Amino acid sequence: MLVFILRRLAQAIIVMLTVAFIAFMLFQYVGDPVTNLLGQDATEEQRVALRHDLGLDAPFPVQFARFIGNALQGEFGLSLRQGRKVSSLIVERFPATLELSMVAGLIALGVGIPLGVYAALRRGRASSQLLMMFSLLGVSLPTFLIGILLILVFAVWLKWLPSFGRGDVTAFGTWTTGLLTADGLRHVLLPAITLSVFQLTLIMRLVRAEMLEVLRTDYIKFARARGLSNRSVYFGHALKNTLVPVITITGLQLGSLIAFAIITETVFQWPGMGLLFIQAVQFADIPVMAAYLCLISFIFVTINLLVDLLYFAVDPRLRVEGKAH
8 A cells, every 4th residue: 555655646746847837937938027017118237136136147956956946945036927925826816716616516426426317217209319318428529519508598698696706705713615695606606607518518427337237237236126116226226336437437537627718717707717717828928827737736636536546445346456466
């Protein structure tokens, strides 16, 4: 177990160092921070002085080592667009993105699993075929189009829900949430549904495929031979084994929800990290772009590491293979 953990940790460190190197290269080849800060009219003496203050005149290995040291402390310098510390901007925006991703994940699980089970148990019926057609649309349609359609129907035509912003929020120190206010809940519904559609259809199709596969296994046939009711067979035996890969995929998809909330946050003007990143790209705000890249990579690496460890703890075959090697 210890060897497995150390091996996974070493792989995670290598991945993070690679991502940090790519993020650091943004500083070298995408825009000039000195020009962005001083403008085109600055004198050469001002440019040299600022370049020295920022440490940009140091050798490449020294600059990279400083970048790694600062990143480990959560520091990525000042935003070129807003003139504020990038870490403070991330602290402000991360709660909104995490809140949106968590609500979207709950919607995807709460709707996708029951629909997947229904589609498997009613295979061949018109309702099941309709659900599978819906799942193809959910996988195929781009997120921005889904968001625009939802805004058109629920915000413009029906006027039931707001189309932009986060609404009223409650602050707990530096953390903010809109889930404790009625206005915040109304604002989060449309972007959360938009973000969850792809994950929902993916989970539904996965549950259906796994459920059909499990229902063909010998132990399900044995359970039926024992005279167990359909309810006990479906939900006590089949669904329990179906959810193992589903939970794993869902854990990995949580990182995707956070990373790919960019489009949703832009469409709904949701004040999260995705919108901050889009604004940073438009302004070539390299410190913010580098911080976003490192943070999202850290989330992905952490989730993958936890899933690997969970697999090792749950699946005895991995422990046996590890001992064999």
